[in-house]
Amino acid sequence: MTLAKHAAFILLLFAAGAAGAHEGEGLAGGFATGFMHPLLGPDHLVAMVAVGLWGAFLGAPALWLLPVVFPLVMAAGGVLGVLGVPLPAVEVGIALSAIGLGAAVAFALRPPLWLAALLVAVFAVFHGHAHGTELPQAAGPVAYSLGFVVATGALHLCGIAFGLLTSRPAGRVAVRALGGVIALLGVFFLARAAA
Amino acid sequence: MKAHVAGAAALVFLVQGAAAHSTDSAGSAFFAPLADTALIIALIACALWVGQQGHTRLVLGAFAAALAVGLALNHFAAPARTQDALLAATAATGLMVVIGRRWPAWLVTLAGAAVGLQLGRGVELGAHAGLARLTTAGTAWTLACAGVALGGWCIARLRWPWSKIGVRVAASWISASALLVLALAFAP
Numbered sequence: 585m586t587l588a589k590h591a592a593f594i595l596l597l598f599a600a601g602a603a604g605a606h607e608g609e610g611l612a613g614g615f616a617t618g619f620m621h622p623l624l625g626p627d628h629l630v631a632m633v634a635v636g637l638w639g640a641f642l643g644a645p646a647l648w649l650l651p652v653v654f655p656l657v658m659a660a661g662g663v664l665g666v667l668g669v670p671l672p673a674v675e676v677g678i679a680l681s682a683i684g685l686g687a688a689v690a691f692a693l694r695p696p697l698w699l700a701a702l703l704v705a706v707f708a709v710f711h712g713h714a715h716g717t718e719l720p721q722a723a724g725p726v727a728y729s730l731g732f733v734v735a736t737g738a739l740h741l742c743g744i745a746f747g748l749l750t751s752r753p754a755g756r757v758a759v760r761a762l763g764g765v766i767a768l769l770g771v772f773f774l775a776r777a778a779a
Numbered sequence: 780m781k782a783h784v785a786g787a788a789a790l791v792f793l794v795q796g797a798a799a800h801s802t803d804s805a806g807s808a809f810f811a812p813l814a815d816t817a818l819i820i821a822l823i824a825c826a827l828w829v830g831q832q833g834h835t836r837l838v839l840g841a842f843a844a845a846l847a848v849g850l851a852l853n854h855f856a857a858p859a860r861t862q863d864a865l866l867a868a869t870a871a872t873g874l875m876v877v878i879g880r881r882w883p884a885w886l887v888t889l890a891g892a893a894v895g896l897q898l899g900r901g902v903e904l905g906a907h908a909g910l911a912r913l914t915t916a917g918t919a920w921t922l923a924c925a926g927v928a929l930g931g932w933c934i935a936r937l938r939w940p941w942s943k944i945g946v947r948v949a950a951s952w953i954s955a956s957a958l959l960v961l962a963l964a965f966a967p
Contacts, residue, residue: 614816615816648944648947648948651948651951652877652947652948652951655951655952655954655955656874656877656951656954656955656958658955659954659955659956659958659959660958662955662958662959662962663958663959663962666959666962666963666965666966667962667965667966667967668966668967712959715959716959716962719959719960719963724816725959725960725963726815726816726817726820726862726866726956726957726960727816729955729956729959729960730816730820730952730953730956733952733955733956733959734952737948737952
């Protein structure tokens with residue numbers, strides 16, 4: 585990918601951020617609040633980036649399949665949260681997602697596609713449940729849910745954009761190192777959740 | 780060249796974000812009937828559907844007719860739980876886009892009609908009466924039909940290598956948010 589293409593891609597990611605400007609217009613519980621939710625939760629944030637990184641590492645079709653599977657299964661987890669169905673150790677599950685996905689990138693794991701999708705789907709349920717339990721309190725639930733789904737997707741895109749560096753040897757090392765950092769952050773989140 | 784187009788598209792999105800802060804009340808009033816997130820995501824889902832599946836004339840015809848019926852129902856009978864039905868139609872249409880296979884023409888048309896009908900029932904016609912109410916309904920019909928037709932036309936002509944995947948990713952986002960909010964109807 586050329587530098588110009590990278591620049592255009594990054595510009596597109598910034599375009600997604602423009603929606604945050606609505607926050608000051610009183611749309612509390614709306615798109616802006618939902619959009620900021622995954623961005624302000626570091627445990628969500630690193631796991632979402634890791635999904636994109638891993639997708640880029642595995643290449644097509646995982647590259648696009650994982651970011652498609654994640655929001656849909658996350659919605660299923662969110663439905664459980666909305667309906668009040670208890671899910672044990674949600675915070676632990678989210679921390680484990682950062683550890684698992686980060687480690688998968690760090691160790692350059694290449695499982696079969698179905699297994700990668702299943703792993704991502706299982707973790708997505710925990711993230712979705714955490715979002716879903718907060719949805720009933722949102723003033724504009726449709727805008728809120730769309731906001732956090734779009735933010736989740738934007739984080740996947742960030743991970744994919746960075747993960748595309750794997751086409752170069754140095755980039756491959758950088759991506760695996762980032763995976764390691766994410767896994768370590770996951771250990772921190774796990775310790776915090778268990779405390 | 781493709782990078783330049785992507786960059787230009789990003790800039791357009793940025794400019795559109797700024798335009799959302801416009802204080803043009805006439806413009807706001809014009810778009811008011813469709814200024815609801817559930818309606819907007821339904822329109823986007825339908826545009827993605829048309830753009831991906833083709834059968835444009837059939838689907839748009841069914842969508843426009845069903846939208847008119849929905850608006851008429853909305854006018855004559857107080858709508859009940861319209862958002863749930865709209866979200867269900869949106870989620871189902873989005874999921875079919877995500878799956879990405881070529882669906883039979885009758886199903887493509889039926890889905891367009893289902894979204895159109897529920898969209899018409901969900902439009903906020905306000906407390907106006909007579910001609911003002913008819914104008915609001917006419918505006919909503921025109922905007923929705925034009926939006927789906929234009930969106931579908933643009934999507935069908937996307938030639939970037941990633942455009943087909945982008946359509947499915949966008950549909951997955953729309954389906955996910957529609958499903959989540961639909962669950963609220965069954966929340967304890």
